[in-house]
Amino acid sequence: MRIYSLLLLLLLACASGARADAPDLELRGEITFADYHHYRSVPFTVPAGVERITVVFDYTGKDAHSVIDLGLLGADGSLRGWSGGSKRVFTISSVDATPSYLPTPIVAGQWALLLGIPNIRADQTARYTAQVYFSRGLAIADEPQVLRVPLKSGAAWYRGDLHMHTAHSDGSCASEGGSNIPCPLYLTVQAAAARKLDFIAITEHNTISHAQAIRELQPYFDHLLLMPGRELTTFSGHANLFGTVAPLDFRISAEGYPDGNGLLDAAAKLGGLVSVNHPRLPSGEMCMGCGWSNPADLRKVQAIEAVNGTDADSLLWSGIPFWQEQLQHGLRPTAIGGSDNHKGGQARSDGNRVGTPTTVVYASELSQLAILDGIRAGHVFVDVDGSSDRMLELSATVGDAGTSKHVIMGDDLAARSGAVVHFTAHVAHVAGARIELILDGVDAGLLAQTDIDSDDAERPFNWTSDGKPHWLRASVRDRHGHLLLLGNPIYIHPVSAP
Numbered sequence: 261m262r263i264y265s266l267l268l269l270l271l272l273a274c275a276s277g278a279r280a281d282a283p284d285l286e287l288r289g290e291i292t293f294a295d296y297h298h299y300r301s302v303p304f305t306v307p308a309g310v311e312r313i314t315v316v317f318d319y320t321g322k323d324a325h326s327v328i329d330l331g332l333l334g335a336d337g338s339l340r341g342w343s344g345g346s347k348r349v350f351t352i353s354s355v356d357a358t359p360s361y362l363p364t365p366i367v368a369g370q371w372a373l374l375l376g377i378p379n380i381r382a383d384q385t386a387r388y389t390a391q392v393y394f395s396r397g398l399a400i401a402d403e404p405q406v407l408r409v410p411l412k413s414g415a416a417w418y419r420g421d422l423h424m425h426t427a428h429s430d431g432s433c434a435s436e437g438g439s440n441i442p443c444p445l446y447l448t449v450q451a452a453a454a455r456k457l458d459f460i461a462i463t464e465h466n467t468i469s470h471a472q473a474i475r476e477l478q479p480y481f482d483h484l485l486l487m488p489g490r491e492l493t494t495f496s497g498h499a500n501l502f503g504t505v506a507p508l509d510f511r512i513s514a515e516g517y518p519d520g521n522g523l524l525d526a527a528a529k530l531g532g533l534v535s536v537n538h539p540r541l542p543s544g545e546m547c548m549g550c551g552w553s554n555p556a557d558l559r560k561v562q563a564i565e566a567v568n569g570t571d572a573d574s575l576l577w578s579g580i581p582f583w584q585e586q587l588q589h590g591l592r593p594t595a596i597g598g599s600d601n602h603k604g605g606q607a608r609s610d611g612n613r614v615g616t617p618t619t620v621v622y623a624s625e626l627s628q629l630a631i632l633d634g635i636r637a638g639h640v641f642v643d644v645d646g647s648s649d650r651m652l653e654l655s656a657t658v659g660d661a662g663t664s665k666h667v668i669m670g671d672d673l674a675a676r677s678g679a680v681v682h683f684t685a686h687v688a689h690v691a692g693a694r695i696e697l698i699l700d701g702v703d704a705g706l707l708a709q710t711d712i713d714s715d716d717a718e719r720p721f722n723w724t725s726d727g728k729p730h731w732l733r734a735s736v737r738d739r740h741g742h743l744l745l746l747g748n749p750i751y752i753h754p755v756s757a758p
């Protein structure tokens with residue numbers, strides 16, 4: 261075997277969070293009959309600070325029945341996995357790895373691809389190429405694009421569930437024999453696929469051990485984006501962390517962070533998105549630490565779980581008033597929902613099913629980063645019952661033709677005093693329900709006609725700015741007053757006269 265080139269590609273933009281995507285190394289070489297029935301190692305140097313190695317491997321000569329099997333040796337020379345001829349791409353980190361490989365701390369030093377040559381004909385030469393990517397962090401944004409291929413391209417409203425538990429924490433269900441057992445993750449995923457969701461986040465209590473299972477399941481569930489998350493579960497509140505699989509100490513106590521700000525800062529450092537969960541659940545022996553009693557600065561969170569399970573309309577437990585209080589304080593957390601399902605696909609009498617509620621996100625594509633960007637931007641409404649098709653859109657324009665700006669829920673709109681803002685509320689598949697418009701937390705009675713009499717309805721209305729900051733959002737309720745859809749606000753802020 262001859263390794264004829266080892267190119268170190270310059271890495272100029274590899275800071276954590278960078279989305280630039282060139283391999284750090286390209287290893288090339290030739291295999292000939294001299295390598296037949298031998299194992300060859302292809303060494304490469306892993307620099308300090310690398311948290312994930314991803315390899316894309318290919319070779320020529322398959323039509324002549326040349327075969328090169330693939331494995332990996334760690335810095336200590338030990339075998340870290342063997343995928344043979346089964347995978348063109350693999351990734352490995354301390355937390356998760358492609359099936360065939362062992363999650364392994366990425367120690368700086370000389371690693372090696374291990375090539376096995378079960379067949380090559382006497383007159384053949386096979387040329388291999390291995391592109392090696394080094395990730396400096398364990399945020400999803402740190403992963404090379406080859407691991408982040410979108411499941412669907414194109415901007416659209418995507419439907420998902422952002423909160424659930426499996427065997428990796430306290431999810432449980434009946435075994436085949438009828439015993440109550442930690443519920444395998446794939447049952448939860450199957451339940452989400454059966455509801456035709458576009459994405460789910462598995463959010464185990466304080467652990468990310470399920471990231472490994474997700475590596476195995478994602479290729480099979482190729483219509484359902486699987487997002488590893490975790491529920492930071494403290495004595496003074498719960499918060500979901502999305503967008504990273506990096507280990508994170510969650511303890512707010514004498515043994516850990518002195519207060520919640522320390523934990524939220526640590527989560528931010530990992531490139532994560534944080535949502536305060538079920539903030540108004542009672543805390544006590546029924547549900548320990550469930551209510552949010554943490555005095556942390558909520559500017560450090562990007563979302564609030566306004567709807568947890570079926571509690572949207574609960575007088576005591578709904579997260580919606582808590583969320584709106586933050587909006588009144590000038591904060592901009594996005595309202596999201598999560599089922600908090602703990603039972604896989606098994607039905608529960610309280611209706612806490614995977615996908616109820618559904619969080620609907622306007623995203624540029626169906627990928628983790630795009631869904632998280634959509635949540636950060638507030639391009640989100642919550643479908644409380646988890647229907648498959650109910651729609652709620654709020655958009656606005658202000659200004660003259662040519663200079664007008666069009667925005668949707670979650671966006672900013674600058675309007676000087678006296679400016680007329682043209683809003684449009686659009687709803688679908690909620691005939692018989694009514695639209696509610698909430699201005700700064702109060703039903704403002706801005707619509708002449710709130711009843712929805714068709715399957716697809718638009719309600720345009722004008723509103724004149726008083727030059728002060730406001731937030732305006734829409735909800736939809738059925739004829740009994742039950743909340744169906746909860747929209748995020750458009751944020752109106754003043755502009756000074758030129």
Ligand SMILES: [Zn+2]
Nearest residue numbers: 491498537550
């Ligand atoms: Zn919780």
Ligand SMILES: [Zn+2]
Nearest residue numbers: 423425491600
């Ligand atoms: Zn939970």
